[in-house]
Amino acid sequence: MLDKANEGSNSKSMSIIATKGTLDWAYPPFILGTTAAAMDMKVTMFFTFYGLGLLKKELNLKMSTLGNPAMEMPMFGMHMAMPNIIGGFPGVDKGVTMMMKNLMAKKGIASIEDLREAAVESDVRLIACQMTLDLFEIKDTDLIDGVEIGGAATAIEVAANSDINYYM
Amino acid sequence: MADQTLDAKGLNCPLPIIKAKKALKGMSPGEVLAIESTDPGSVADFAAFCRQTGNELVSSEQSGDIYNFEIKKT
Numbered sequence: 230m231l232d233k234a235n236e237g238s239n240s241k242s243m244s245i246i247a248t249k250g251t252l253d254w255a256y257p258p259f260i261l262g263t264t265a266a267a268m269d270m271k272v273t274m275f276f277t278f279y280g281l282g283l284l285k286k287e288l289n290l291k292m293s294t295l296g297n298p299a300m301e302m303p304m305f306g307m308h309m310a311m312p313n314i315i316g317g318f319p320g321v322d323k324g325v326t327m328m329m330k331n332l333m334a335k336k337g338i339a340s341i342e343d344l345r346e347a348a349v350e351s352d353v354r355l356i357a358c359q360m361t362l363d364l365f366e367i368k369d370t371d372l373i374d375g376v377e378i379g380g381a382a383t384a385i386e387v388a389a390n391s392d393i394n395y396y397m
Numbered sequence: 398m399a400d401q402t403l404d405a406k407g408l409n410c411p412l413p414i415i416k417a418k419k420a421l422k423g424m425s426p427g428e429v430l431a432i433e434s435t436d437p438g439s440v441a442d443f444a445a446f447c448r449q450t451g452n453e454l455v456s457s458e459q460s461g462d463i464y465n466f467e468i469k470k471t
Contacts, residue, residue: 239449264411267418268449337409337436347415 239269244391246384250279252290252326252341253300258397259283259344265393266351273391274348275384277358280397281365284357284372288342292329293322302328349375356383399431399467400424406435406463413439414446417468421452424470429455432466439464 243265247258258274266272276284283290294300294316301308315321333340339347348355356379357372369378377383388394403420405413413434420430432443440457443466447454455467 239451241449260411263415267411267415268446270449337407337412339409339412339415351418 241393242271242273242391243393243395244273244275244384244387245395245397246275246277247280247283247397248278249397250282250290252292252329254397255283255290255341256344258395259341259348261395262353263344263347263351266348266353270393271354271391272348272351273354273356273387275356275358275379275387277361277384281357281361281367283341283345284355284376285367286371286373288345290341291322291326294325295322302332345373349373354387356387358384398429400428402431402433404433405439406433408434409436410438410442414442417443417446418450421468421470426470428470430468430470432468434464434466435462437464439466443468 243262245258245262247255249255258280262272262274282288294311295313298310301310311321311325316325330340354377355373355375356377357369359378359380361367362369362378369376401420401424403417405416408416413432413436417430417432424430432439436442440459443457444454446452447468451471453469453471455469456465457467458465
């Protein structure tokens with residue numbers, strides 16, 4: 230399993246711990262994971278806490294402007310941030326999520342579904358955190374095929390054997 | 398010239414790299430993949446990709462808004 234992805238000349242390896250499950254924060258781990266795999270690295274992604282949701286068969290990723298004053302969306306030729314008091318109204322998250330998805334599509338940015346598929350195709354090792362499965366009562370049958378189950382020791386062993394380790 | 402071409406115009410990071418890798422996977426050593434991209438970031442990225450994978454970046458040129466790359470599979 231470990232050396233399956235290593236078909237090229239690159240002997241380096243990368244591990245990523247993905248802890249966040251919102252639409253925006255789903256990108257960094259999947260972009261770096263799929264790109265490293267494309268560069269012939271052995272890649273392992275460990276999904277824990279809210280990051281575990283990124284392995285669910287049905288992805289329904291959302292995002293919020295709440296608590297994120299750095300989020301300024303390009304609109305009407307300028308950049309607009311949303312005040313928290315408005316971001317808290319029902320339906321605003323849904324609208325912001327839709328706006329982000331539309332913007333991403335317009336800019337030729339891959340969907341998380343596509344990046345995840347690329348990760349699976351390039352033999353990225355995907356590990357779901359057992360403790361998080363228990364905590365949030367998620368069944369392993371809710372997750373996409375090919376996912377391994379593991380704990381902290383599994384993640385640390387992978388990290389100990391990787392050249393690059395990211396926590397996201 | 399090129400044995401295969403990849404139109405990556407309009408695609409953003411990391412799609413040009415991922416699609417290029419996919420195309421190279423199906424090619425034989427010595428064959429050349431020509432890529433067209435509109436992503437300015439792909440200039441640095443294809444150079445890094447080739448350094449890391451050992452494939453040869455035969456050319457990297459810009460004409461207008463289009464970036465042209467030729468990668469020889471090793």
